[in-house]
Amino acid sequence: xxxxxxxxxxxxxxxxxxxxxxxxxxxxxxxxxxxxxxxxxxxxxxxxxxxxxxxxxxxxxxxxxxxxxxxxxxxxxxxxxxxxxxxxxxxxxxxxxxxxxxxxxxxxxxxxxxxxxxxxxxxxxxxxxxxxxxxxxxxxxxxxxxxxxxxxxxxxxxxxxxxxxxxxxxxxxxxxxxxxxxxxxxxxxxxxxxxxxxxxxxxxxxxxxxxxxxxxxxxxxxxxxxxxxxxxxxxxxxxxxxxxxxxxxxxx
Numbered sequence: 001x002x003x004x005x006x007x008x009x010x011x012x013x014x015x016x017x018x019x020x021x022x023x024x025x026x027x028x029x030x031x032x033x034x035x036x037x038x039x040x041x042x043x044x045x046x047x048x049x050x051x052x053x054x055x056x057x058x059x060x061x062x063x064x065x066x067x068x069x070x071x072x073x074x075x076x077x078x079x080x081x082x083x084x085x086x087x088x089x090x091x092x093x094x095x096x097x098x099x100x101x102x103x104x105x106x107x108x109x110x111x112x113x114x115x116x117x118x119x120x121x122x123x124x125x126x127x128x129x130x131x132x133x134x135x136x137x138x139x140x141x142x143x144x145x146x147x148x149x150x151x152x153x154x155x156x157x158x159x160x161x162x163x164x165x166x167x168x169x170x171x172x173x174x175x176x177x178x179x180x181x182x183x184x185x186x187x188x189x190x191x192x193x194x195x196x197x198x199x200x201x202x203x204x205x206x207x208x209x210x211x212x213x214x215x216x217x218x219x220x221x222x223x224x225x226x227x228x229x230x231x232x233x234x235x236x237x238x239x240x241x242x243x244x245x246x247x248x249x250x251x252x
Contacts, residue, residue: 001041001042001043001076001252002042002043002044002045002073002074002075002076002077003039003042003043003044003045003075003076003077003078003079003249003252004044004045004046004047004070004073004075004077004078004079004206005044005045005046005047005078005079005080005081005245006046006047006049006066006078006079006080006081006197007046007047007048007049007081008049008050008080008081008082008083008193009050009054009082009083009227009230009231009234010083010213010230010231010234010235010238011048011081011234011238011241011242012048012050012051012052012053012054013035013046013048013052014035014037014044014046014242014245015242016039016242016246017035017037017038017039017044017046018037018038018039019037019038020035020036020037021035021036021037022034022035022036023035023036025069025072025073027064027065027068027069027072028068028118029062029064029065029068030062030065031065032047032062032065032066032068032069033047034046034047034069034073035047039246039249039250040249040250042249042252044249045070045073045075047066047069047070049061049066049193054227054231057170057171058169058170058171058192058193059106059108059109059169059170059171059192061193063109063110063196063197063200064110064113064196064200066197067197067200067201067204067206068113068200068204070206071120071204071206074123075206076206076207076252077141077144077206077207077208077252078144078201078206078207078208078209079144079148079209079211079245079248079249080194080197080198080208080209080210080211081210081211081212081213081241081245082165082191082193082194082210082211082212082213083191083212083213083215083230083231083234084097084165084189084190084191084212084213084214084215085173085174085189085190085191085214085215085216085217085218085219085225086188086189086190086214086216086217086218086221087166087179087182087183087187087188087189087190087217087218087221088183088188088189089217089221091160091163091188091189091214092214092217093214093215093216093217093233094158094214094233094236094237095158095159095160095214096152096157096158096159096160096211096212096213096214096237096241096244097159097160097163097165097188097189097212097214098145098148098149098152098159098160098161098162098163098209098210098211098212099140099162099163099164099165099188099189099194099210099212100138100139100140100142100145100162100163100164101139101140101162101163101164101165102139102140102164102165102166102167102194102195102198103164103165103166103167103182103185103186103187104167104195104196104199105166105167105168105169106167106168106169106195106196107169108169109169109195109196110196111195111196111199111200112132112134112196112199112200112203113200113203113204114128114129114130114131114132114134114203115131116130116131120203120204122205128203132203134199134202134203136198136199136202139198139199139202140198140208140209140210141206141207141208141209143207144207144208144209144248144252145161145209147248147251147252148209148211148244148248149161150251151244151247151248151251152244154247155240155243155244155247157240157244160188163188163189164186164187164188164189165187165188165189165190165191165194165210165212166182166185166187166188166189166190166191167190167191167192167193167194167195168190168191168192169192170192171192173219173225174190174218174219175219175220176219176220177220178219179218179219179220179221180220182218189212189214190218191212194210198210211241211244211245213233213234213237213241215229215230215231215233215234216229216230216233
């Protein structure tokens with residue numbers, strides 16, 4: 001059992017792992033630095049999406065390298081975390097959202113491994129190459145989503161099960177007009193990192209799900225949004241978030 005954890009804004013390390021050590025995985029898209037450790041008999045690989053100190057903005061993350069590194073390590077499940085804004089009054093700051101759908105409004109990212117020239121070999125001997133049109137009717141893994149829900153119930157956390165994550169390019173926050181548009185098209189939360197990460201994981205057949213931490217109401221729904229405010233609220237949730245991830249790992 002190998003589990004990957006991708007930490008978003010505010011989650012730059014994963015405490016509670018035994019025999020933890022830093023490793024580097026070479027990929028066709030560049031090297032990836034991770035932390036490898038054990039949680040019981042489960043091997044866990046943690047990578048920080050933005051790097052410690054929040055050095056990498058969302059539009060410059062090497063998503064293909066990150067996902068391919070986890071695939072190369074033989075990871076079965078990928079638990080992702082995101083700091084998000086809510087576009088619905090009933091999804092208040094401090095809630096968690098376990099999204100089941102995504103709308104991608106990013107502009108300048110690399111969205112696929114399969115651009116015609118790349119070949120992927122799977123552990124069972126299968127190969128994928130050329131141009132692949134991947135079905136994303138269920139972009140997030142329902143098995144892993146259900147485990148996150150059960151763990152959240154066990155811990156008594158406030159969460160919304162299901163919802164649509166709208167991914168924006170960033171690094172700026174959205175305008176109030178953009179948030180009104182997102183509300184009309186059916187979005188529930190807004191962030192900057194779930195695409196193309198979720199689609200790349202789907203291409204490599206990884207069981208991937210997100211824990212989205214609501215840190216603020218979106219633009220136009222509160223007076224002002226700052227990154228400092230986002231991190232401050234995320235930090236208040238950090239202990240519960242790490243505990244939730246730990247429970248999910250135990251349940252897999």
